[in-house]
Amino acid sequence: MNRRFALGLSATAFISVVAFSNVSFSQARSLQEQLIGTWIYESSKATREDGSPIARPKLQGAVTYTPEGRFHFITVRSDAPKYASGDSARPSQEEAMAIASGVVAYTGTYTVDESTKTIHVNIETSSFPNLVGAPNQRRIVTSIGDDELTFTNPRTPAGITLELVFKRAR
Known part of the structure; x- marks a missing residue:
């Protein structure tokens, strides 16, 4: 018994x-399932090809990934000047330059390579026209959890490497 x-x-x-x-x-x-949603910009680091750091402005922004394979990305300098005229169509030359140089926004489609933890983006529209249709746009996910996403843009058009950290929007 x-x-x-x-x-x-x-x-x-x-x-x-x-x-x-x-x-x-x-x-x-899957990585793609974990990416779905909106992530709020937390911080970033930039380095030159020789590994030396590049000072970054204070930024705010977000990236969103949809289940249908679309994404939207934006960062804006948080210290951007307000237009003295109050009219968004009539900035001074200095105001326009400060805004234009402090905004990066783009949108398009994306796919995920699960084996390499890489997001491949096809940029369709951008505040920086050189990104539109640029080949080999990839973001390498170095860490992802329920509340934090870190990825590296291994080579921007300016030849620098960016590491970006985001927190999941709640």
Whole structure:
């Protein structure tokens, strides 16, 4: 009787462990599934090809990934001047330059290479026209969790490497 009880208890425990393991594996989400949503800009680092750091302005912004494979990205200098005229169509030359040089916005489609943790972006519209249709636009995800996303843009058109950190929007 004790043997049957012990065998039954062992079998029940084994089945429970297997069932729990299967639930854990089936709940593992792909990188693309984890990306879906809006992420708020937290910080960034820029480096030159020789590894030397580049000072970054104070920024705010966000990136959004949709389940349909579309994305939107924007960063804006948080210290941008207000227009003295109050009319967005009539900035002074200095105001216009400060705004134009402090905004990066683009949108388009994306795909994810799960094996390399790489987001491949096809930029369709941008505040920086040189990005539109530029080949080999990729973002390498170095870390992703429920609340934080870090990716690297390994080579911008200016030849620098950017690492960007985002927090999930709530």
